[in-house]
Amino acid sequence: MYHPVTERLALAGAPAPDPTQEYTRATALEDKNAVMFVVWLVASNGAVSVKVFLEGSTDLCNWSPITDLTVSTVPSYTASATTGILPWAFVRLRYEVTSASSFSVFIRAGIETTTTT
Numbered sequence: 001m002y003h004p005v006t007e008r009l010a011l012a013g014a015p016a017p018d019p020t021q022e023y024t025r026a027t028a029l030e031d032k033n034a035v036m037f038v039v040w041l042v043a044s045n046g047a048v049s050v051k052v053f054l055e056g057s058t059d060l061c062n063w064s065p066i067t068d069l070t071v072s073t074v075p076s077y078t079a080s081a082t083t084g085i086l087p088w089a090f091v092r093l094r095y096e097v098t099s100a101s102s103f104s105v106f107i108r109a110g111i112e113t114t115t116t117t
Contacts, residue, residue, distance in 0.1 A: 006095075034113070035113055037079070038109060049070060055093070091111060
């Protein structure tokens with residue numbers, strides 16, 4: 001099942017070591033055991049690099065990183081597939097703008113949950 005988690009999110013870069021971060025709402029896995037997430041960088045006013053983390057939780061309070069990818073071209077479309085995401089009951093995306101400038105980017109993303117055999 002596809003879950004749109006981000007529509008037209010504008011993020012600006014920040015100098016290291018404190019990159020700009022944003023989190024999506026949690027998506028319940030229910031009886032699913034695999035996830036694919038897709039990310040679109042729609043527009044930018046400069047060179048921006050965004051690191052996207054897939055995180056898992058069992059209680060919606062404590063989050064653990066599962067996988068990550070970096071998107072650095074605009075416009076772009078990137079997809080990442082992950083299997084064996086148990087024991088987590090919930091997943092979310094965390095965005096980090098890793099550019100050391102104030103350039104901004106618009107993000108659109110979704111999480112697709114499925115079952116593998």
